[in-house]
Amino acid sequence: MTTMLSQTNTELLGDLIGPKNERAWSECYQRYAPLVIAFVKRMGFSDSAAADVLQETFIAVSQDFLGRDQPFDRSKGRFKSWLCGVARNKALDVLKKGKAKQHQVISAGPHGGLDLDMLPDLEDAEKAERRWEEDWRRNLVRIAMDQIAMEFGSATVQAANLLLIDSLPAARVAKLLGKSTGAIHLAKHRVLKRLRQIVAALVEKEG
Amino acid sequence: MRKCPNESDLTRVLEGGLPPETEQQIEDHVEHCRRCERALAEQPVDEALVEKLRDMERNRRENASALSRLPETKRTLTTTLFGNDWKAAGPMQA
Numbered sequence: 001m002t003t004m005l006s007q008t009n010t011e012l013l014g015d016l017i018g019p020k021n022e023r024a025w026s027e028c029y030q031r032y033a034p035l036v037i038a039f040v041k042r043m044g045f046s047d048s049a050a051a052d053v054l055q056e057t058f059i060a061v062s063q064d065f066l067g068r069d070q071p072f073d074r075s076k077g078r079f080k081s082w083l084c085g086v087a088r089n090k091a092l093d094v095l096k097k098g099k100a101k102q103h104q105v106i107s108a109g110p111h112g113g114l115d116l117d118m119l120p121d122l123e124d125a126e127k128a129e130r131r132w133e134e135d136w137r138r139n140l141v142r143i144a145m146d147q148i149a150m151e152f153g154s155a156t157v158q159a160a161n162l163l164l165i166d167s168l169p170a171a172r173v174a175k176l177l178g179k180s181t182g183a184i185h186l187a188k189h190r191v192l193k194r195l196r197q198i199v200a201a202l203v204e205k206e207g
Numbered sequence: 208m209r210k211c212p213n214e215s216d217l218t219r220v221l222e223g224g225l226p227p228e229t230e231q232q233i234e235d236h237v238e239h240c241r242r243c244e245r246a247l248a249e250q251p252v253d254e255a256l257v258e259k260l261r262d263m264e265r266n267r268r269e270n271a272s273a274l275s276r277l278p279e280t281k282r283t284l285t286t287t288l289f290g291n292d293w294k295a296a297g298p299m300q301a
Contacts, residue, residue, distance in 0.1 A: 022289060029281055037273050038266055047273040051280045055287075062288050141263040164257050165264045170248060180238040185247035189221040196256055 013065075013079060029058065030146075035139040036087050039132055043122050049094055056090040057083075080206065084132040091122055140206070144198035148191055159184050160191035211243055212236065221250070 012031075015024035036057050040050045061083070121127040149157045155177060162173045163184060174181045212220070212233045219225045220233045237243040267274065 022285075025285075025288070026281075029277075029284070033277055033280070034267075034270075034274060037277070038270055041270050041273050047276060050273045051276050054277075054280055055284055058284050059287060135266075137259075138263045138266055141259050142267065145260070145263070161264070164252075165261050180244070182237040182240065182244035182247060183234075185244065185250075186220070186234065186237060188252070189247065189250060192252055192256055193221060193223075195260065196253065199256075199259075 025062070028061075031143060032083065032139070033058070034142060035135055038135045038138065039084075039087055040091050042131060042135070043091065045091065045094075049098060052094045053087065053091045056093065057087045060086050060090060080132075080136055081129065084129050084136075085125075087132070088122060088125070088128045095122075140199055140202045141195070143202065144195050147198055148194050151194065152187075152190065156187045157191060159187040163188050164192075209236075211240060214246070217243065217246060218250075 012024055012027055015021045033054055036054045037050050040053045041047075045053065064086075121131055145157065159173055159177055159179065162168045162176065163170060168176075170181045170184045173179075174184045177184070179187075216225065216229075216233060217237075220230055220237070225233070237247065
């Protein structure tokens with residue numbers, strides 16, 4: 001795996017221009033594919049339809065960037081909003097095609113019910129962008145945690161996750177991982193400190 | 208290190224800024240000292256940040272089945288876009 005934050009977003013977008021830069025595309029996919037999936041899954045898309053939206057979105061991004069001879073022009077809008085527009089349009093396309101072919105695009109939502117209430121949000125650009133913004137912020141935390149796993153090792157992240165996300169007692173986490181309780185608390189503080197730093201840097205760079 | 212680090216050094220271990228050797232000595236001590244373990248456990252955490260972490264993980268778990276398709280979609284995309292696999296790419300993390 002490439003170093004996730006080896007490039008700023010602007011540098012990464014610059015590398016997508018012109019000659020086919022496979023490494024930049026791979027990194028772009030790792031950063032943003034989970035975001036597109038999260039966005040359409042919240043709208044109630046099935047896994048298969050979400051994969052279709054993802055594929056169409058990246059093909060559209062590719063066609064746009066490979067045909068460019070200038071860097072992404074931030075003065076004409078942010079990449080974040082532009083990508084939201086592409087993903088939203090492709091989601092609407094997949095929805096229309098699915099309806100035409102009588103395919104089931106919408107499936108049971110993550111909580112077991114249909115998320116049809118979300119569909120008007122997809123059709124409304126402003127509402128869709130607000131949803132996207134929530135998913136974007138969440139995605140920054142995901143990117144940061146992937147980076148932390150690379151820096152500290154997966155065992156440190158696992159310790160912090162068991163303690164902070166799964167709310168297991170420190171002594172139990174220590175026993176599970178064969179570490180001392182002090183080491184588990186150290187891992188927790190270090191992960192949180194680094195998470196705060198990386199997320200702040202990403203927000204500054206990417207919005 | 209036999210003696211417990213003072214509060215300032217303990218904080219600096221968390222914040223960074225100590226020479227690596229000193230940091231390692233404190234870490235080794237903390238791992239086996241109940242008193243320091245308690246001190247670390249009592250250090251406040253940023254609850255808002257923890258909630259963001261939980262929210263991200265909830266979302267990741269909810270979308271686990273869709274995210275598990277990412278490598279497959281990537282392969283299809285690379286074939287479509289480049290005609291071969293992205294050689295530079297490592298395993299996709301869902």
